[in-house]
Amino acid sequence: MSDLLSRLESRIRQAVEKIEEYQLEISELKAQNLGLEKERQEMHDKLALLIDSFEELEAAVDESESSVEITEETKETVEVAGEETGDEVEAIQAESSEDDHQNVDVSHNNSHNSVNSYAASPW
Secondary structure, three states, X not given: OHHHHHHHHHHHHHHHHHHHHHHHHHHHHHHHHHHHHHHHHHHHHHHHHHHHHHHHHHHHHHHXXXXXXXXXXXXXXXXXXXHHHHHHHHHHHHHHHHHHHHHHHHHHHHHHHHXXXXXXXXX
C-alpha cells in the first residue's frame, strides 16, 4: 500500500508541476498578448493617420486640378478675347482707313466741284 501511495504522490506532484508550468506559460502568453494588442493599436493609429494624410493629399490635388482647370479656362478666354479684340481693332482700322480715303475723295470732289462752280458762275 505504501508503494501505491508513493506512486499516487508522485503523480500528484507531476500534475502540480505541470499546472505550475501551464500557469507560467499562461502568464507569458498574456504578457505577449498585451504587447501584441498594444502593437496592433499603434499600427491602427498609424494607418488612420496615413489614410487621413492620403485623403488630405487627394483633396489638395483635386483642388489644385480644379484651380488649374479654372486657370486654363481663364487663359483660353483671355486668348479668345484677345483674338476677337485684335480682329475688331483690325476691322476698325480698315474701316477708318476706308473712311479716310472716302473723306479725301469727297473733299477732293467738293473742292473740285467748288472750283467748277466758281468757274461756271457768272460772278
